[in-house]
Amino acid sequence: MDxxxxKLSRKAIDLSGKSKKELERTCWMIVHQYKHEVMPTEYDIREIDEELYLEVLRAAKEII
Structure with a gap:
């Protein structure tokens, strides 16, 4: 695994805490932070690298 x-998957897992239902959201937030160097705000519409997001989500699900 890259x-x-x-690293991003582990951060997303840590951020989601006990709520693994939030994993998709936290993966998106972590990828957003990686790309834009800040966590997204409620109405943040900046684009992220969708391929990276999907890889992070897949890896996070594998780790769990």
């Missing part, structure tokens, strides 16, 4: 994907 070290970047693994």
């Amino acid at each position: 070290p970047l994907i693994k």
Whole structure:
């Protein structure tokens, strides 16, 4: 597994805490933070790298 994907996936898992239902949202937030260097705000519409997001989500699900 790519070290970047693994790192971002672990951050997303940590952010989601006990609520694994929030994993998709937290993966999106972590990828947003990686790309834009800040966490998204409620109405943030900046684009993210969807391919990276999907890889992070897949890896996070595998880790769990």
